[in-house]
Amino acid sequence: MTDALERQARVTISRGSKSFAVASRVFDARTRRGATLLYTWCRHCDDVVDGQVLGHRDVPASASDTGEALAELRRCTALAYQQPLLQDPPFAALQEVVRTFAIPARHAQAHLDGFAMDVAGREYRTFDDTLEYCYHVAGVVGIMMCHIMGPTEPAVLDRAADLGLAFQLSNIARDVVEDAQAGRCYLPVDWLEQAGLNPRNHADQAHRQALAGVVARLLESAETYYASALKGLPALPARSAWAVATAHGIYREIGLHVRALGPAAWDQRVSTSTSDKLRLLLRGAYQARASRGDGVAAAQGRPATLWQRPGRA
Structure with missing residues (x-):
């Protein structure tokens, strides 16, 4: 039976992320419930800090408002790990997930650290700085998803974090102009300066050709993380491997569309069509099945040059 909390979570995910x-x-069923409930909390935190409703821009909050909102998110998130049952749906969802799947509190707070970077208006000078942000807003979510799917070996968590990094790099590429309009820039400043740009003018219409070059570099870097993430499929249960491979294909395709469009990528929001999603769903099934014979892949061959997640354990 589907309860009210899960019904609301399904509505949230269907409106907030058609890809996921x-x-x-x-x-x-058990993993799907955990994933949708976790998404509900993540989506709520993102919306609160960004002044959005289900990922769509509403009314930007002031710095003081967002600082207070972040403090309240941290407080309520901490309460989810305590005994009394919560009633507020996003935190009730988190509470069920962390109790059911034993997700450590440090991961939930690490996710909020990414929103703290937004509130502080942090500048991302190097690509490693950008990857640190990506880890907190997406990579650590991959780690929490591993707890929901089952495997929690460090090597598998590395692959899950890599997938989150890749997803977020694709998101940054797609949303770079929209983010600039909100006063945010996640592209490495070093890369912008090499292209004759800076965080104040990079999204101007006159600079779209140069911006496309920087974004292409970002997406090329994402490919290494997408490739690494696939090595984690053999460690996952079969249906989880299929779901992850499908998400991998959908988010990667968004980046491929952005790169192919070049300067025109930001004339309208890039997305994948229903037929694209169906094709990638089928391809994900093939990738998941093909991975079944390689049970040691996650523990082997991760390039030493890839960014190392903090607190690896």
């Missing part, structure tokens, strides 16, 4: 909604349908 498609992939999540492949999970077995």
Whole structure:
């Protein structure tokens, strides 16, 4: 039976992320419930800090408002790890997830650290700085998803974090102009300066050709993380591997579309069509099945040059 909390979570994911909604349908029932409930909390935190409703811009909050909102998110998130049952849906969702799947509190707070970077208006000078942000807003979510799917070996968590990094790099590429309009820039400042740009003018219409070059570099870097992430599929249960492979394909394709469009990529929001998603769902099934014979892949061959997640354990 589907309860009210799960029904609301399904509505949230269907409106907030059509890409993840498609992939999540492949999970077995228990994992799908955990994934949708976790998404509900993540989406709520993101919306609160960004002044959005289900990922769509609403009314930007002031710095003081967002600082207070972040403090309240931290407080309520900490309460989810305590005994009394919470009633507020996003935190009730988190509470069920962390109790059911034993997700350490440090991961939930690490996710909020990414929103703290937004509140502080942090500058990302190097690509490693950008990857640190990506880890907190997406990589650590991959780690929490591993707890939901089952495997928690450090090597598998590395692959999950790599997938989160790749997803977020694709998101940054797609949303770079929209982010600039909100006063944010996640592209490495070093890269912008090499292209004759800076965080104040990089999204101007007159600089779209140069911006496309920087974004292409970002997406090329993302490919290494997408490739690494696939090595984690053999460690996952079969249906989870299918869901993850599908999400991998959908988010990667968004980046491929952005790169192919060049300067025109930001004339409208890039997305994947329903037929694209169906094709990638089928390809994900093939990738998941093909991975079944390689049970040691996650523990082997991760390039030493890849960014190392903090607190690896």
